[in-house]
Amino acid sequence: MKPKPLVRAAQYVALLVVVVVFTAPTLWMLLGVFKRNVEHRAHPPVLIPSDPIGAASDTIRFAFEGSPVPLDQVFVNSLVVALGTVVVTLLVGTTAAYSFARFRTGGGSLPFFILTLRMAPPIAVALPFFLVFRVLGLLDSQLGLIIAYTTFNLPLVIWLLRSFFRELDPSMEEAALVDGASRWQSLRHIALPLAIPAIASTGLLVFIFSWNEFFFATLLTSSDGRTIPALLPLFLPRSISAGQPLGASFFIAAVSAVPMIILVLFLQRYLIRGLSLGAAKE
Amino acid sequence: MQQAVGARTIESRRTPWLMVLPALLLILAINIVPLVYSTVLAFFQWNLIQAATPPRFIGIDNFIRLITRDPQFISATLNTGIMVVATVAVQTVLGVAVALLLDQKLRFTGVATTLLLIPLALAPAVVGLLFSSLFNSTLGPVNYLLNAIGLPAPSWLGDAKWALASVIIVDTWQWTPFMILLTLAGLRSLNPEPIEAALVDGASAWQRFRYVKLPMLLPVLTVAMLLRAIDSFRTFDLVFLLTFGGPGTSSTTMSFYGFKVGLQNFDIGRASAIAFLMVQVFIIFVLLFYSRSKDQL
Numbered sequence: 001m002k003p004k005p006l007v008r009a010a011q012y013v014a015l016l017v018v019v020v021v022f023t024a025p026t027l028w029m030l031l032g033v034f035k036r037n038v039e040h041r042a043h044p045p046v047l048i049p050s051d052p053i054g055a056a057s058d059t060i061r062f063a064f065e066g067s068p069v070p071l072d073q074v075f076v077n078s079l080v081v082a083l084g085t086v087v088v089t090l091l092v093g094t095t096a097a098y099s100f101a102r103f104r105t106g107g108g109s110l111p112f113f114i115l116t117l118r119m120a121p122p123i124a125v126a127l128p129f130f131l132v133f134r135v136l137g138l139l140d141s142q143l144g145l146i147i148a149y150t151t152f153n154l155p156l157v158i159w160l161l162r163s164f165f166r167e168l169d170p171s172m173e174e175a176a177l178v179d180g181a182s183r184w185q186s187l188r189h190i191a192l193p194l195a196i197p198a199i200a201s202t203g204l205l206v207f208i209f210s211w212n213e214f215f216f217a218t219l220l221t222s223s224d225g226r227t228i229p230a231l232l233p234l235f236l237p238r239s240i241s242a243g244q245p246l247g248a249s250f251f252i253a254a255v256s257a258v259p260m261i262i263l264v265l266f267l268q269r270y271l272i273r274g275l276s277l278g279a280a281k282e
Numbered sequence: 283m284q285q286a287v288g289a290r291t292i293e294s295r296r297t298p299w300l301m302v303l304p305a306l307l308l309i310l311a312i313n314i315v316p317l318v319y320s321t322v323l324a325f326f327q328w329n330l331i332q333a334a335t336p337p338r339f340i341g342i343d344n345f346i347r348l349i350t351r352d353p354q355f356i357s358a359t360l361n362t363g364i365m366v367v368a369t370v371a372v373q374t375v376l377g378v379a380v381a382l383l384l385d386q387k388l389r390f391t392g393v394a395t396t397l398l399l400i401p402l403a404l405a406p407a408v409v410g411l412l413f414s415s416l417f418n419s420t421l422g423p424v425n426y427l428l429n430a431i432g433l434p435a436p437s438w439l440g441d442a443k444w445a446l447a448s449v450i451i452v453d454t455w456q457w458t459p460f461m462i463l464l465t466l467a468g469l470r471s472l473n474p475e476p477i478e479a480a481l482v483d484g485a486s487a488w489q490r491f492r493y494v495k496l497p498m499l500l501p502v503l504t505v506a507m508l509l510r511a512i513d514s515f516r517t518f519d520l521v522f523l524l525t526f527g528g529p530g531t532s533s534t535t536m537s538f539y540g541f542k543v544g545l546q547n548f549d550i551g552r553a554s555a556i557a558f559l560m561v562q563v564f565i566i567f568v569l570l571f572y573s574r575s576k577d578q579l
Contacts, residue, residue, distance in 0.1 A: 008388075011386055015384075015394060019393075022455070023397050025412050025416060028412065029408070029412050041421050092304045096304070099298045100302065105302050106302070112572060114305075116571075119509075119564070120313075121560040123516075123541065123544070124558070124561050127554055131319075131550065132316075155313075158305060183301075208403065211405070214407040232407050236523070237415075256408050257405070260404065261403045261404075268399070272460065272464055276460075276509065279575065279578045279579060280464045
């Protein structure tokens with residue numbers, strides 16, 4: 001039963017609207033890097049900048065010179081904190097996930113209890129962190145943020161990898177155990193190699209969530225330790241002095257966003273699986 | 283030999299716990315201890331600005347003051363409630379509708395599905411920044427378009443009537459793709475037989491959706507809605523960048539108010555009390571989530 005041509009046409013129009021609505025704001029961000037201030041203020045909105053190269057180079061120069069913390073340092077902070085969180089959570093989380101999946105360690109409710117920590121309101125741990133970090137000198141440090149990001153990413157890693165290990169056929173590992181291998185050996189030599197893709201995807205998710213994190217970054221850093229998202233408010237039009245390039249905020253936003261967009265295109269459906277905590281199977 | 287086997291059994295009985303031990307210790311140190319600390323602080327009066335005054339136990343005074351003498355807290359609670367209900371409702375309806383569209387045999391749906399991932403890749407802070415430009419009342423393209431088609435163009439972020447609505451709209455922009463893609467995955471994994479049977483029996487497209495597909499989708503949709511509710515309940519980033527809670531407290535959420543009290547006024551006790559109340563609500567969400575998701579996850 002084929003739909004009427006009119007219905008089909010309406011469906012295509014709706015599809016076009018959906019695509020435009022959900023992509024235009026991102027394009028607006030990229031476009032903003034290439035516009036002069038008059039073009040930012042122009043009516044109708046400027047869609048083809050007159051001097052894209054010149055405007056972009058002024059914008060980028062101001063972003064570097066006007067940043068209260070050197071921009072390259074902010075970028076490095078974001079990178080170190082995100083990678084550090086990935087390493088810590090995968091290192092600690094993989095064996096735990098394996099144990100929960102294969103041996104039902106702690107019964108069925110312990111993994112679920114851990115999962116809930118992923119979703120808890122961050123303010124409940126952020127205040128204690130602020131107080132303790134103040135004393136320990138961890139405010140404004142990369143290590144402090146890695147600790148904070150581990151609180152919500154470790155539960156996610158354990159949960160996602162547990163569901164992955166459960167889908168893995170255990171017969172090879174059982175055979176290895178019968179042949180005298182230890183549980184560590186069967187994890188190391190049989191399960192782990194098969195889990196590499198899932199571990200890599202989970203690591204990418206953790207990287208994205210850490211890179212994008214704003215709440216802890218705003219609360220626990222003030223200058224040297226700032227990450228890219230926490231720098232954004234300082235480049236809002238209301239925060240910069242008149243005459244400075246308005247495109248600077250779009251540039252910082254793009255530096256934050258473009259690498260993540262590329263990663264997400266790699267992850268594809270695994271992103272939805274991760275965001276839904278496994279409710280959407282691939 | 284006997285001994286060796288005995289040692290091995292003990293070793294293998296211990297191994298599963300050894301494998302989870304580092305994770306459990308870490309979680310204890312960085313999740314549980316801070317949560318307990320925060321809970322204890324909720325019953326103390328402690329302001330960091332008065333550095334000389336040490337924390338003082340005051341029982342449930344922080345809570346009494348929040349509920350009876352703090353209109354800003356009441357307003358933040360109401361705003362958060364509106365935010366949760368509105369975002370979940372709107373995003374679910376839109377998400378299912380667009381998923382049904384993408385499930386038609388149209389061309390370009392593959393490309394569209396991929397493009398829908400982009401909003402999910404962005405930091406909420408980036409999204410907030412983007413929309414503070416798009417929603418600018420005089421210079422923004424949104425109001426330009428509204429004017430062009432003759433609709434009223436409100437001062438989105440600067441008008442107390444619209445500020446919270448703006449936050450909801452922006453959250454909807456970012457998270458509807460999640461509902462779309464999740465529903466689409468659900469639709470594509472449905473058992474086709476009941477749908478075909480309904481088709482043979484002459485059910486209309488709406489009837490096939492309402493009485494066949496929707497009931498089958500409901501379990502996964504419920505999990506997704508609860509996840510969205512939990513996430514929406516703690517909204518902070520968007521508020522910070524779009525409206526900073528204003529004008530007045532018109533778009534202040536509980537998370538944002540807790541931040542203001544705790545880290546701008548440094549009233550640690552009262553902020554911890556807000557966090558405590560948020561955790562209690564969160565526990566209700568989690569219990570719902572657990573009962574709904576046991577078979578899904």
